Amino acid sequence: MRKITTIILLMFVHTSTYAQLSLHEYCNMVLEYDIALQQTKLNIERSEAEWQRAKKGHLPLISMAREANVDFAKQIEGRRWGWSTSADIRQGIYYGGKVKATVQRSELGYEISTLQHEMALRQVILSAEGAYWQLSHAEEHLNSVKEYVAIIESLREIIAYRYNEGYSAKGDLLQIESRLSDAKYQLSSAEETYEIALHYFNSLYDGEMTQQIVLSESILNPAPYPQRADCDSLLWSHPEYRIAEMVNEQRHADVKLARAPFLPQIDISIFGTLQPELPHTSQSKLRLGGGAVFSFSTPIFHFGERRQAVNAAKSTQLSSELEIVSVANNIRHEEQDSWTNIERTYQRVVTASQSLDIAQENLDISTYAYNEGQTTIVDVLQAQISWLQAYRNMLSAHYDYHMAVAEYRYIVGQYYDEQRY
16 A cells, blocks of 8 residues: 555656655655665565575485496496486585574574665655755755845836936946946855755655656745653664674574584485396386485594684684674664754754744844944945845754754654654
């Protein structure tokens, strides 16, 4: 059902000149297309197949052989040629724990691949959210620069009229003309930034690069303040930490595999044969034979090879235990940094919004005062610069906060559910 919905959304995007997308819909589209995510799904299938194959090692092996021979030297009586058919059932009894360790290692590989898929899923959602908010930021920034240009053009018309009427000096007109030229330069740069963000946005779901998008959500919309996760619970459930633990278990299995060739090998086989009686003539009857073989072998001494092989595997296993500690420390560190980022970016959102209100009021007062002849053009230009900078800071603060929330959800898995997208 989710796939059908996504296909409909994709058709809508490609057939509409302007498609309106929510963050939820966009993430669905990216998840359906993402190549890395498809590769992790195939990796899960491969790992499961290897696990199922490893479990066959506990079962008996049934084989059949048929051969024919020709005696060119005529060294035996009867016909120069002969044939035989044999069937064999072989069951391993004990191979030093090799089969059990192989199955355990393959099962862990399958579980690791599912966790890697979960990590890839989180990464794709984070990339999709980043592209969405990046486009929203570029769009809002472009709109702010357009508004900035409109403000300057409006003031320029007033100054040009006053200059023509002899109420304003030519210097005022030249300064506003210079500011307008700079504003148009900034507008061109903002348009370039928006187009690049649009290309990246469309590329994540294989859309047309220049397809215009109308976002239904904006970075100016308030994002919910997340609830902080318990660090201990996060650690034990985090896919990266669980992968490190399972890799360590795989290294334990590798130690058993390194030891297995130097332990006793026991198996039993039952065989049957069918061939003509010798000497092979036209009157020869078929002879049915068979038997059973019990096999036992064990290495006695090979100049310490077993000890060195086991020591090498143990060293790798001990290194994987240290990796668990390193992963745990990194997760704690990332969670703390990410939460601090949320707190600080939220504070910047509040501060930047207040600064924008002040800058807007200052611009209105400066423009009014200049029209009344109570201030100079320099004060108005300075108020315009302050307003633009305050607007940029406000947009950056909102963008940083939305990304901080997205990154925190990525780290802790909070509100993270595959069915959500």
